[in-house]
Amino acid sequence: MASPAIDLVDFGIHPRSGFVSSEAPIARLPTEWETWEAILDDATRSKLQLGAALGLTAAEKAKSETWRARTRELPLLPITILKNSEILLSRAHAVLTYIVHFYVHSLPPDAEARIPLPLSLPLLQVSAELDVPPVMTYNDDILSNWTLNEPTSDGVPTTSNLRSQRSFTGVTDEEEFYLAPVRVELRGADALRLIQESLNHISLGGEDTVARVTNCLVQLTPVFQGLKEALLSVRDGCNPDFFYRNIRPWLIGGDSNPNRKWIFEGIERDPSLKEPIYLSGSSAAQSPLIQALDGFLGVEKARSSLGADSSSITQSTPFAHRMRVYMPRRQRNLMAHLTETGSALRDFVESTNDAKLSAAYNAALIALKEFRDGHMIIVTLYVIQPSKRLAKEEAEKNGGEIEGKELKGSAGGDLARLLKDFRERTTSALLPRNP
16 A cells, blocks of 8 residues: 555645635636637626526527627637646636536527537637546636635635635625635645644654544544534525526536537547546535545545546446546545545554544544535535425426426436435444444
């Protein structure tokens, strides 16, 4: 087994901001790609409506089609210079995926989901450079979708000084939906620091290793409690029904409807490109923090080592691992390291047979399970209950019965089953108490 020791800097992780950049993501591409920025601004300013929304007026439909027509007429811009900067590539991916989601989801629901050449080709090329799918990801709408509310001397973000950069609806509910996970990731920086310290102590060894690792785990429990608190704070600013009906549909990717495949025009123009396989939308399952916590505590028993090459993952790969395809390279590399070193922490705890260490490990697992409970609360409030209310309204309107459907997340997973499975696996990882 490889040494479990890690240096977070190698994976682009800042000690104070974790997986969130230590400075605000750039707010605009250089002038050569201003047409992309401008058409996105226009979509937001025009308050385009979902094509599947009920009661759309003729004027609203015409406004959406006028915007889409302008989008189809955009010039085909090269990405050659963008290739020199991962920062620019990341911004380009975010901008282009927002435009694509605006385009596809403002179409009538029975219209072909054909992405025009001026969007499809550069998005496919940018995605190939970044080795991520050509669809909106957690990195696009969460990790890179913020800026400072007020400038600071060092530019490092804090949970109380944030606002979002991009939006579909322009309302504060959507902004809060984006910023609550950013706050979770920021508070997760302390957890990542403790993971690094624990694994490095285990790697170095020494007489006081058990005491040092125990201390790290003791500190980890209140951090998990803080993560749950930050997660649940979304309830203060985002209305569940508004989210379900007016925000969530924009985020869904091309995997959600097998009868309406996304067609990328012009893909044949670049022989290096491959037909996209993974088109799930942004999902909390793509959060690198959540998967890192599972990997560190030995909850997720990985079946294979998944590194920077996303082609190693197939549709039959377990859902959580498949979501790594949507993570930036360095985040995937950390998951690969935690996978490669296996359950280094758990093995160490078991090998010592130390009661205090085992108790601290179990306490951390219980706190992680409670964090998972927080996810279940949010899914219930923001997806399951609104879905039932909407189904009831539609049944009453149509004079029929409520249809029971398996609820899918924006990334295509069966929500209730997946979350229940995550919680059960966390609980099952608990060590038996020492006599």
